[in-house]
Amino acid sequence: MKIAFFSAKEYDKTFFNLANKQFGFEIQYHETHLGPHIVDLIKDVQAVCVFVNDKLTREVIEALSKKGVKIIALRCAGFNNVDLEAAKEFGITVCRVPSYSPEAVAEHAVAMLLTINRKTHKAYNRVREQNFSLDGLLGYNLNGKTVGVIGTGKIGHAFIKIMLGFGCKVLAYDVFPDDSLISNGVDYVTLEELLRQSDIISLHCPLTKENHYLINNKTLALMQNGVTLINTSRGGLINTEDIISALKSKKLAALCIDVYEQEEHLFFKDLSMEIIDDDKIQRLMSFPNVLLTAHQAFFTQEALTEIAQVTLDSISKLDKNCMEEHSKIILA
Structure with missing residues (x-):
């Protein structure tokens, strides 16, 4: 099987080439993202492997189908960038790395x-500049603070365990409560209660149509003044204009984001010699109480090893299923 990788970086090549020794796929790496501009270059490929900022719209999926692509493999957990209905319509199987x-x-x-x-x-x-003054560096103890966690899947669960270790009181919101967390003292509450009571709020939920711009002027107004907000999930969970207003009014004491709603134009690139015309991210970076990283949270040796192994294993199993189905058709 031939697999075309998009948005591929050197670290992708390193970890996937190592994992591929077990499978023996023919892999083509493309640094560009997958979109309408690149589909015509795909030839004799049965699977494409994409990342968070590749846009698999209906147009792209239809073009992939005409090219004979049978599998779309996401080397990430989120799948909000794929038109799943179109994939189903055109007979393309979609897989991801859920954990x-x-x-x-x-x-x-x-x-x-x-x-x-x-x-x-x-x-x-x-x-480093030989300034040993402590002025302006005052922080607070995490012990005893109330931490609100929105989304208690595997990542949210892991975050909560750490916060409990710090001695925090943890409030959680999820449509599917985790009984093991409840037994460890986590209180599941409504979203409104969580927003009102938390000193720190961390987002650990997938991006869906229902929770797009979950953090907006209305939900920000429910929060207490001086809250700290963390988002390592998807940029579309936060309305950037509204969050800038909350920072300017000092509603938020601090903002930590590893994702950004327009990140596909910025992240995973070296733009140090470029003029960035995105005024919103420039404004965010101007605040002294904003910490921004460029979708780095997943970037560990263990995670990349797991991503490569699970992705190629899924493709292998789906390929065998396709071959079995094809054999049945021939025998029939």
Whole structure:
């Protein structure tokens, strides 16, 4: 089987080439993202492997179908960038990596929280310039704080375990409560209660049509003044204009984001010599109480190893199923 990879970076090649020794697929790597501009270059490929910022619209999926593509493999957990109805209509199977070291993302969320709170990034720069003053570096204890977690799947679960270890009170909201978390003292409450009572709020839910812009002027108004908000899930969960207003009014004490709603134009690229014309992200980066990383939360050795293994294993199993179905048709 031939697989075309899109949005492929050097680290993708490293981990997938290593995992592919077990499978022996023929892999083509493309640094560009998958979209209408690139579909015509796909030839004799049975599967495409894509990442979070590849856009698999109906137009793209129809074109892939005409090219003979049978499998779309997402090397990520989220699937909001794929038109699943179109994939079903055109007979293309979609697979993803539902769990790849959830601790990687959870630990990054915690690292961002600790950094923005204790201002270690600012302290690091100060000391390098021989400035040993503590002025402006005051933080607070996490112990005893109320942490609200929206989404208690595997990543949310891992984040909650860490917060409980810090001695935090944890409130949770999810349509499917986790009994093991309840037994460990986590209180499931309504979304409104969570927003009102939490000192820190962390988002760990997938992006859907229903929760797009979950964080907006209305939900921000429910939060107490001085809340810290963390998002390591999907950028579309937050309305950027509304969050900027909340920062300007000091409704938010701090914002930590590893994702951004327009990140496909920015993230995973070196733009250090470019002029960025995205005024919203420029405004966000101008706030001293905003910590922004470029979709880095997944980026650990363990996670990348798991992503490569699970993705290729899924493709292998789907390929065998396709061959079996084809054999049945021939025999019939």
